[in-house]
Amino acid sequence: MNQEQSREQDPEQDAELAQALGDFRVSLHAWSAAAYSGPRVMGVARKRVWRQAAGWALGCALVAGGVSAGGVYEHRQREMKIAAAQATAEHERQAAAQRAQLAREEEEDLLAKVDSEVSREVPSAMEPLAQLMAEDETR
């Protein structure tokens, strides 16, 4: 148990662990040195600027797209409303014309009926008198 504890606290007693820790340290030092000496700050700043610019451009494009899509949608809606109103008006006009035609036909029928019922032929006994009246009128 004591040996196990001392092993845990002293990696030197475990060759493989010591080797792994050494490799880890060397690796991290190499990575850090490369990252530190490289043109990271400028690169990062530029990358951030580009990322921000790209973000703004995408945002603007989306907003512009949204606005124009909204405009197109509204325009289409307005056109559809106008077309619907025109169709209704046309329909009403045709219905009114039909109604007027029917009324005219009914009136003509009525007049014809009245005509046929009211006007009668002169009886044969009254014919000489009718002729006299016609002669008076020509005179």
Added chain:
Amino acid sequence: MATAQEIAAEEFSAVVTKHRPQIFRFLLSSTRDIELAETLTQECFLKAHRNWASFRGESSAMTWLMRIAINLQKDYWRNRRMQFWRQTRTNSVDLNEASEWLPSGESSAEQQMLAKERVGQVWKAVEGLSERQRTVFLLRYVEEQELSEIARQTGLSEGTVKAHLSRALGRVRAELGGRR
């Protein structure tokens, strides 16, 4: 004749030049993110600059700076855990990429491959450590600090540092054991 302010500025500048690489390395190993390590390093020295006048030299400048860096990375991990929905984006490199960094030296290709594998396993174990265990482990085995110095930097007792190290090493050993 230089003013006290100019002297302080020169002193601080010398401290930055001397300790910046080590602070950056510690933050890089803690976050595995070059961009973030740079940002936190800058923040660390900005904080140090603001408080430079109050630094009384009771500890070494390195101990003082490392304490600031430890707190910064602690805040970062806490924020990431608590506000994961706000900070989902991370630039951390994956374990394979982090393990690529091995100077070729004179070792054979096979030795290089084995070393890379071992480094990958240590990274994997480090990933599973708590924030405190990781900090103590990195300060001991990457920065090669003494236990007493780690205790000063982290504000923990030496006994606690030893306990964290022991657990961290246990993890690394278990990870390496899986390969055996």
